[in-house]
Each structure stands twice: as C-alpha cells, then as structure tokens.
Amino acid sequence: MHNVKRPRGARGREGILSSARSLVIESGYEALTVEGIAAAAGVGKQTLYRWWPSKGALVADAFLDDPAIPPSFASTAPTGDGVAWVRAQADYFSSAVGTSVTRALxxxxxxxxxxxxRVHERFTAPILAGIIDWLAITVPDAAAGATERQRAAADMLLGALVFRMLTRSEPLSGDGAEEVLHLxxxxxxxxxAR
Amino acid sequence: MHNVKRPRGARGREGILSSARSLVIESGYEALTVEGIAAAAGVGKQTLYRWWPSKGALVADAFLDDPAIPPSFASTAPTGDGVAWVRAQADYFSSAVGTSVTRALxxxxxxxxxxxxRVHERFTAPILAGIIDWLAITVPDAAAGATERQRAAADMLLGALVFRMLTRSEPLSGDGAEEVLHLxxxxxxxxxAR
Amino acid sequence: MHNVKRPRGARGREGILSSARSLVIESGYEALTVEGIAAAAGVGKQTLYRWWPSKGALVADAFLDDPAIPPSFASTAPTGDGVAWVRAQADYFSSAVGTSVTRALxxxxxxxxxxxxRVHERFTAPILAGIIDWLAITVPDAAAGATERQRAAADMLLGALVFRMLTRSEPLSGDGAEEVLHLxxxxxxxxxAR
Amino acid sequence: MHNVKRPRGARGREGILSSARSLVIESGYEALTVEGIAAAAGVGKQTLYRWWPSKGALVADAFLDDPAIPPSFASTAPTGDGVAWVRAQADYFSSAVGTSVTRALxxxxxxxxxxxxRVHERFTAPILAGIIDWLAITVPDAAAGATERQRAAADMLLGALVFRMLTRSEPLSGDGAEEVLHLxxxxxxxxxAR
DNA sequence: TGGTAATCGAGACGGTACGTCTGGTCTTCGA
DNA sequence: TCGAAGACCAGACGTACCGTCTCGATTACCA
Known part of the structure; x- marks a missing residue:
C-alpha cells in the first residue's frame, strides 16, 4: 500500500511488523520508537523509513495486514442473538492486548x-459493516432510512464499548456489554415497528 | 490542584493554561511541547514542572479548570426532549475546536x-451523570437494574458521538446524532415497559 | 591498478575518475562521497568498490593516472635557473585547482x-627526484653526503610551497617562491664550497 | 573563543577537550566522531554543538587552548645554534603523538x-614568529627585504619538516633536520653578506 | 527601610530519539 | 554474464525536546 515493492531483507517485512506488534503490546504505543523497532527487528532505520512514512503508518500496517493477529480480535461479525459476540468484545477490550492495540490504533x-x-477503511469499516448486516437480518426493517438507523445502531454498539475502554480504567463487563446490545x-x- | 500556591508571574497560571489551549487548538496535541508552552506563556520550563508532572496533566488542567473554555463545550446536560442538546453535541464534535480538544484529552x-x-472524574463522569439524570426523568423506570441500564444508555449516547469523531473524517451529522438519541x-x- | 580488468560501462574507468576529479575541484575532498561519484559517473556503487578499496584510493588514481590532468600541474622538473619553474609552482598552488587537488591528495x-x-611513489617522489637531479646539475657537489643535502634541499623547496598553501589563506607569491629558491x-x- | 561563556557541566570544557585529544591520539582524526567525544566526556551531544560549530573547531581548541598539551610540543622557539631545537622537532614529528596531532590539525x-x-593565528604563526626572531638574531641582516627573506627561511625550515611528515612514512631524521637547518x-x- | 529569602525567566545540562545521509555489502534484473 | 540500480544493515550526523539543574534579577516579607 505504501509501496508496491516489499522489503526483502533476512527478516523481511513480516519480521518488522511482528517486532512492532510485540513492542506495542509490551510497552504501549507512546513508548514505541522507530529505533526500538529497528533494533528489535535487526534492521536499519532507513529500511523502516523506506517503506513507512511514520511510526503510525507502520503500526497501522502491523495490526491491519496480518489477519491472524491479534489473537482474539474484534474482527468477526456477530451471529445468532449476538450475545456471545458482544461478550467476546467486552473480554477483548478488557484484556491487556485489546487495550494496547486499541489505544495504539x-x-x-x-x-x-x-x-x-487507512485504519477506517481496512479495520473499523469492515467491522461496522458486519454489525450492520447482522442487525439488518436480526431486526428486519424495510422502512426508508432503515440503513441510516442501522448505521447509527452499529456506532452505538461498538462506540459504547470503545468509549468505555478509552475513558475508564474498568471497561464494560460482559453484563454491561449485553445490556448495551439489548438496548x-x-x-x-x-x-x-413504528 | 497540584499545588495550592499559584504562579505570580506576569501571566500567571491562567496565562500558561491559556497558552496551552491555544497551542492545542492551533497545532494539535501531538505537536505540543513543554518548551513551546513555556515560550508562548513567557515562563521558564521549571515553572511548568513545578505545578504539573507532565504535559498531559497540564493539558487536562487547561481544558478542565476553566468552565468558559472551550466556548460551546459539551458539558451541559440535556433538557426537554434532548434533541437540541444532541444536535449541539454533534456540532461541537464536528468543529475544529471540538475535534482538537477531544483528541487532546x-x-x-x-x-x-x-x-x-482526573479527566474522568472532572470531565467525563459529570457529563455522563447529567445524561443519566435526564434519562431517568425522561424515561422513568422503577425496575431494579434501571440504573445500570441508564448508565449503559449514556455510554451509548456519548460513546457513539465520540467514537464517530475519533474514527471518521466526517463526524456524526445532527440528523445522525438525533437518530442515536431516538434509538x-x-x-x-x-x-x-417490560 | 587495483584490478587489471576495466569497466565497460558507458563512461568507463576514465569517466569515473573524471567525475571524481570534477567533484573534488568543484566542492572539495571533504564533500566528496562515493555515492556522489557513482551518480555523477552514471555507475553503480559496487562498480567503484570493485576497483578501489576506498574513496582515497579512487581520488589518488584520479589525479595520478592521467598525465593531462590537472592542467598546469607541478609535475615537470625545473630547468635553467629554475625561476620560471618556481614561479609556475607558486601560481599553481595559488590557484583554486591547485589548492583543491593538493588538499585532496x-x-x-x-x-x-x-x-x-602510492601517492608518494607515483607523485611526490618523481617530482622530488626531478628537483634533486636539477639541483645536482645546477650546484655541482662531489662531496660525500651531497645527495642527502640535495634531498633535504628538495624537501625545503617543495615543502615551503606546500606548507604555505596548507597553512595560509594566501599562498606564496611568485616573489616569495623565488626567494625560497635563491636561499x-x-x-x-x-x-x-665548504 | 567561539563563545565568551564556557561550559560549566560536571566535567566542563577541559574534560571535553581532553577527551577529544585522547581520541585523536588513539585513533586519529578521521575516526573521530562527535558522538564519540560526547560519550567519552560524559556529555550530551548538544553541549558540544552549543560551544563548537564543528568537529574541526573543537579539535583546534583541543590542541590550541592548553599550552601543556601535547607534551613535547613544537611550540618553543629555537635557541643557541638551533641544533637541539631542530632535532627536538624531528623527534616530535616522528612520534605517534606528533603525527596524530599534526595530521589532525x-x-x-x-x-x-x-x-x-584560527589554527594559523594561534598555532602556526607564533611558531614561525619565534623562528623568524631567532633567525634575525643568529644571522643579522640589515638589508631591505631581510624580513621577507627570514619569513621565507622560516617557511623552509618548518615546511620541510611538516612536508616530510605528511608525505612520507619515515619523517626526517634528526640528521636530516639538522641538514635542513644548516642549509x-x-x-x-x-x-x-651579499 | 534595608536585608534576606523565595521565586521567577532564562537557558545550559546529560540524555533519547528523531529523520537523513553515507559507508560498504548484497541482490535483482535487463542488456 | 556482467553491470546499473538500488535495497540492505549499520551507525554518525545535526536538531528537537525531555526533565533537571544552576544562574542572576526581581520581588515580597520581615527586621
């Protein structure tokens, strides 16, 4: 995306992104330095600057490019009554990894x-789209403007979870998340029905 | 707050906070430096470190201590049907000042x-409390657990607005915000009624 | 010299040395970079490292291999009473080219x-030998140790000129150089005669 | 000289210059780095850049400011018949320290x-002046233009020594230096007498 | 009212990291 | 097959700020 060619060094692009991921999860985004990533990846600084314009762009790639990471990521769409999904999200946002990754992004x-x-296109928007699709199936609504309503509902659902995590030491519990879902x-x- | 005594310098404490506010709004929190604040306020760096342990703490004070700033701040509670309030919030989060301030915090x-x-206690919690109180009046509910439900509702309402602003270039429109409120x-x- | 094979590139070995010469004369040895030479010669860096072990070696070759360069170089031996020669040297060491080249070497x-x-063998020693030969003819001296004396005299003659150039903004004038010669x-x- | 104020840090200006001197003598001027000096002196890089505009200026100060260093420096004027002085110079320019320092300057x-x-004013010119004064006493000459002749003679004397050192692996021996002096x-x- | 302490601005200090540049090596790819 | 092109690791460059630490000069209080 930032360049069609890719690093080909011993460790390569994935080694760099993997080092960045580890450092973010260990010490947080604020403590992350380009020099630290380079050292951890066994790579020259110039190699990082060759492929990414900034620390932020590198970190975005680190968490967006590899679908296998982070482990229990909030990237699947809800299914069934949505309760299991929303509780999984609450768990994720309560975890150290979820907190680090979300704050970093x-x-x-x-x-x-x-x-x-880029983060919106590749990360947030797909998640919201999954929620919206599920809402459309779960609460059928043929009315004009239903799409806008579902979009707002998706923002409320995910927004409440993220907002809690960003502003509170104790993120939403599973029960709290379920309450949000029910509302x-x-x-x-x-x-x-109106 | 961090010290009972106050600067006696030409500009004083309020001059410092005011400089910090201007710099945040002009150039954003990331570009803010302690040296920059000191220079803008005509104050020695040590004076800042005497009263605030970090840039973040200073900025928190800058936006929390003076109720007059920022101008159309999201700090009042909703009244009546809430529509005017929620549209005012949408406007605020769509404005350059609202964006800068929210991102900075x-x-x-x-x-x-x-x-x-500190930000939660002095800023977020009071706003949420105002919303919760208004919700309790607007939608009376004597059921056990109603408080938890109202707390979740407040998170959804404010969370949707903040989440949108943080993740999207185009924050919620007035209509979108009203949709959230109605939901x-x-x-x-x-x-x-259940 | 460092390799019997020679570049076949568009410009070839002489193109590389010529680029190096131009860059030295334009901007001085300190500002010279291997990358700059490669770019100026339209050649890959590896091509340079294939034939020269260092920037210094390349520059040495650049000024030693081609007798046509630099234009009025101090490489001829004195003739007759030596006055014309010593004045030519003074002119050369006063010129921008002479200064750049001498400093570079x-x-x-x-x-x-x-x-x-290498610079001594191919450059300094031949010049000194020419001077020594001329001194032996001009001031015949059959005494034992005369050779050592002539060697010292040659060092004094050329040394005074070089020393002046290296340490002073205004190198020896023609008159000053002639004074040295007479002494x-x-x-x-x-x-x-002793 | 570069600034009337002087570093006041724990190690101070002299510690910095002393570190620079050691590094030059150990590893030569080419291998010298600003970071290396800073590290050796236990000082931040910015402190060096605050007081000296370049590595060269710092090194010049390092060898010019303290008259006690380098130990057997060529900075005294000749006395008597000059033989002892010229042999001391030959020894100095043959030593590792003399070579390093002279090449560095x-x-x-x-x-x-x-x-x-600066190096000329504070270092070379005083040495030459000492030589010129001594020559004027040793070989009295009331003729017009004698001063110019003595100046040229001083350049020849010191120039031959420096030229030899810069261009040859084996600098002038004591005998060679004495030969120069006699000539x-x-x-x-x-x-x-003319 | 004059002397002494506290506090100020200013900015130097030892550091860390920045983003850039170059050195010297290694790999790719077109001619 | 060989060389231009340029990516690679490494590390120094000179700059920006960090948070701490002197400096005088300027209060402000007490003698």
Whole structure:
C-alpha cells in the first residue's frame, strides 16, 4: 500500500511488523520508537523509513495486514442473538492486548489523517459493516432510512464499548456489554415497528 | 490542584493554561511541547514542572479548570426532549475546536493513568451523570437494574458521538446524532415497559 | 591498478575518475562521497568498490593516472635557473585547482597508509627526484653526503610551497617562491664550497 | 573563543577537550566522531554543538587552548645554534603523538576556512614568529627585504619538516633536520653578506 | 527601610530519539 | 554474464525536546 515493492531483507517485512506488534503490546504505543523497532527487528532505520512514512503508518500496517493477529480480535461479525459476540468484545477490550492495540490504533489515527483513513477503511469499516448486516437480518426493517438507523445502531454498539475502554480504567463487563446490545436491539425493534 | 500556591508571574497560571489551549487548538496535541508552552506563556520550563508532572496533566488542567473554555463545550446536560442538546453535541464534535480538544484529552488520557482518572472524574463522569439524570426523568423506570441500564444508555449516547469523531473524517451529522438519541430513548422505553 | 580488468560501462574507468576529479575541484575532498561519484559517473556503487578499496584510493588514481590532468600541474622538473619553474609552482598552488587537488591528495594520504605510499611513489617522489637531479646539475657537489643535502634541499623547496598553501589563506607569491629558491641555491653553494 | 561563556557541566570544557585529544591520539582524526567525544566526556551531544560549530573547531581548541598539551610540543622557539631545537622537532614529528596531532590539525584546517585562520593565528604563526626572531638574531641582516627573506627561511625550515611528515612514512631524521637547518642558515648568511 | 529569602525567566545540562545521509555489502534484473 | 540500480544493515550526523539543574534579577516579607 505504501509501496508496491516489499522489503526483502533476512527478516523481511513480516519480521518488522511482528517486532512492532510485540513492542506495542509490551510497552504501549507512546513508548514505541522507530529505533526500538529497528533494533528489535535487526534492521536499519532507513529500511523502516523506506517503506513507512511514520511510526503510525507502520503500526497501522502491523495490526491491519496480518489477519491472524491479534489473537482474539474484534474482527468477526456477530451471529445468532449476538450475545456471545458482544461478550467476546467486552473480554477483548478488557484484556491487556485489546487495550494496547486499541489505544495504539487510536493514537496512530489521531496523529496522521492518512493513517486514520487507512485504519477506517481496512479495520473499523469492515467491522461496522458486519454489525450492520447482522442487525439488518436480526431486526428486519424495510422502512426508508432503515440503513441510516442501522448505521447509527452499529456506532452505538461498538462506540459504547470503545468509549468505555478509552475513558475508564474498568471497561464494560460482559453484563454491561449485553445490556448495551439489548438496548440497541430494543430500540431498533421499536423503530422498525413504528 | 497540584499545588495550592499559584504562579505570580506576569501571566500567571491562567496565562500558561491559556497558552496551552491555544497551542492545542492551533497545532494539535501531538505537536505540543513543554518548551513551546513555556515560550508562548513567557515562563521558564521549571515553572511548568513545578505545578504539573507532565504535559498531559497540564493539558487536562487547561481544558478542565476553566468552565468558559472551550466556548460551546459539551458539558451541559440535556433538557426537554434532548434533541437540541444532541444536535449541539454533534456540532461541537464536528468543529475544529471540538475535534482538537477531544483528541487532546483522549491522547493525554492514553499516556498517563492518573490523568485518565482526573479527566474522568472532572470531565467525563459529570457529563455522563447529567445524561443519566435526564434519562431517568425522561424515561422513568422503577425496575431494579434501571440504573445500570441508564448508565449503559449514556455510554451509548456519548460513546457513539465520540467514537464517530475519533474514527471518521466526517463526524456524526445532527440528523445522525438525533437518530442515536431516538434509538436510545426507544430502547429504554421498551425496557422500562417490560 | 587495483584490478587489471576495466569497466565497460558507458563512461568507463576514465569517466569515473573524471567525475571524481570534477567533484573534488568543484566542492572539495571533504564533500566528496562515493555515492556522489557513482551518480555523477552514471555507475553503480559496487562498480567503484570493485576497483578501489576506498574513496582515497579512487581520488589518488584520479589525479595520478592521467598525465593531462590537472592542467598546469607541478609535475615537470625545473630547468635553467629554475625561476620560471618556481614561479609556475607558486601560481599553481595559488590557484583554486591547485589548492583543491593538493588538499585532496593530502587528505587522502592522511586517511590511508597504502594511499600515502602510492601517492608518494607515483607523485611526490618523481617530482622530488626531478628537483634533486636539477639541483645536482645546477650546484655541482662531489662531496660525500651531497645527495642527502640535495634531498633535504628538495624537501625545503617543495615543502615551503606546500606548507604555505596548507597553512595560509594566501599562498606564496611568485616573489616569495623565488626567494625560497635563491636561499636553497645559496645554501647549497656554500655547502658545496665548504 | 567561539563563545565568551564556557561550559560549566560536571566535567566542563577541559574534560571535553581532553577527551577529544585522547581520541585523536588513539585513533586519529578521521575516526573521530562527535558522538564519540560526547560519550567519552560524559556529555550530551548538544553541549558540544552549543560551544563548537564543528568537529574541526573543537579539535583546534583541543590542541590550541592548553599550552601543556601535547607534551613535547613544537611550540618553543629555537635557541643557541638551533641544533637541539631542530632535532627536538624531528623527534616530535616522528612520534605517534606528533603525527596524530599534526595530521589532525591539517585535516581540520582543510575542512573549514575559519578553523584554518584560527589554527594559523594561534598555532602556526607564533611558531614561525619565534623562528623568524631567532633567525634575525643568529644571522643579522640589515638589508631591505631581510624580513621577507627570514619569513621565507622560516617557511623552509618548518615546511620541510611538516612536508616530510605528511608525505612520507619515515619523517626526517634528526640528521636530516639538522641538514635542513644548516642549509637555511648557510643560505641566509650568503644573502646577508651579499 | 534595608536585608534576606523565595521565586521567577532564562537557558545550559546529560540524555533519547528523531529523520537523513553515507559507508560498504548484497541482490535483482535487463542488456 | 556482467553491470546499473538500488535495497540492505549499520551507525554518525545535526536538531528537537525531555526533565533537571544552576544562574542572576526581581520581588515580597520581615527586621
């Protein structure tokens, strides 16, 4: 994306991104340095600057490119009644990894507009799309404007979870997350029946 | 807050905070430096370190201490049907000032746990409390657990707005924000009637 | 010299040396980089490292191999009374080219012992030999040790010119150089007559 | 000289210059780095850049400011018949320290015109002046132009020594240096008697 | 009212990291 | 098959800030 060619060094691109991921999870995005990534990856600094314009862009790639990482990532769409999904999200946002990764992506996003766009396109938007699709099936609504309503509902659902994590030491519990889910579904049903 | 005594310098404490505010709004939190604040306020660096342990703590004070700033701040509670309030919030989060300030507080929060606690206590919690109170009046619900439900609803309402702003170039429109409000109220009403 | 094979590239070996010469004369030895030479010669860096072990060695070759360069080089031996020759040397060491070239060879020499040896053998020693031969003819001296004396005299003659150039903004004038010549010849004559 | 104020840190200015001197003598000017000096002196890089505009200027100060260093420096004027002095110079230029220091000053001089001026004013010119004064006493000459002749003689004397050191692996021996001295004096005497 | 302490601005200090540049080696790919 | 092109690791460059530490000069309080 930043360049069609890819590093071909001994460790290569994946080694670099993997080092960056480890460092973010260990010590957080604020403590992350380009020199630290280079050292951890056994790579010259210039190699990083050759492929990524900034620390934020590198970190975005680190968490966006490899679907296997992070382990229990919030990247699947809800299924069935959604309860299992929303509790898994609550667990993820309560975990050290989930906290580190989400904060890292938020910070990277805040620093650089182009990173923000990329993170949205490749990360946030797909998750929201999955939620919206599931909501459309779960609470059918043929009304004009239903799509906008579902979009707002998805923002509320994911937004409440993220907002809690960013602003509170104790993120939403599984029960709290389920409460959010129920309110969203109840609201949508009422609107659909209106 | 960090010290009962106050600077006696030409500009004083308020001059420092005011300089910090201007710099954040002009150039963003990432570009903010302690040296920059000191220079802008015509103050020695040591004076800043005397009263604030970190850049984040200073910025938190800058936006928390003076109720007059930022101008159209999201700090009042909703009234009536809430529509005017929620549209004002959408406007605020769409503005350059609202974006800068919210991002700055989010970043400061991410860097330092004690700043996070302070921002929550002095800023986020009061806003949420105002919303919760208004929700309790607007959608009366005597059921056990209603408080938890209202807390979740407040997180959804404010969370959706903040989440949108943080992750999207185009924050929620007034209409979108109103949609969120309606869904929250509809959900709460259904739950209350259950 | 460092390799019997020769580049076949567009410009070839002479193109490389010529680029190096131009760059030295334009910007000086300190500002010279291997990358710059490669770029100027339209050649890969590896091609340079294939034939020269260091920047210094390349520069030495650049000024030693081609007798046509630099234009009015100090490489001829004195003739007749030596006045014309010594004034030509003064002019050369006063010129931009003479200054650049001499400084470049001095720096290259200081960095690398093997370059020093090569520059001496191929450049300094022949010049000194020419001077010594001319002195032996001009001030005949059959005494034992006359050769040592002539060697010292040659060092004095050329050394005074080089020393002046290296240490002073204004190198020896033609008159100053002639003064040096007269002193050397007077000293030798006195010694020969002793 | 570069600034009227002086470093006041734990180790101070002299510690920095002393570290620079050691490094030059150990490994030569080419291998010297600003970071190396800073590390050896236990000082931040910025402190060096605050007081000296370049590595060359720092090195010039290192060898010019403290008259006690280098130990057997060529900075005294000749006395008596000059033989002891000229042999001491030959020894100095044959020593590892003399070689390192002279090459370092020559390189620093070649890189930066302002360093060249300073080295000349504070180092080369005083030595030459001492030689000229001694020559004027040793070989009295009331003729017009005698001063120019003595200046040329001083350049020949010191120049031969420096030229030999810079261009040859084996600098002038004591005997060779004495030969130079005799030739200079003989030449001057002849000229004075003319 | 004059003397003494606290506090100020200013900015030097030892450091860390920045983003860039170059050195010297190694790999790719077109002619 | 060989060389241009340029990526690679390494590490120094000169700069920006960090948070700490002197400096005088300027209060402000007490004698």
């Amino acid at each position: 938020t910070s990277a996003t805040a620093e650089d507009e182009s990173v923000a766009i 969203v579904l109840a609201g949508l049903r009422t609107a659909a | 989010t970043s400061a929060t991410a860097e330092d746990e004690s700043v996070a606690i 929250v109220l509809a959900g709460l009403r259904t739950a209350a | 001095t720096s290259a020499t200081a960095e690398d012992e093997s370059v020093a040896i 050397v010849l007077a000293g030798l004559r006195t010694a020969a | 020559t390189s620093a001089t070649a890189e930066d015109e302002s360093v060249a001026i 200079v004096l003989a030449g001057l005497r002849t000229a004075a």
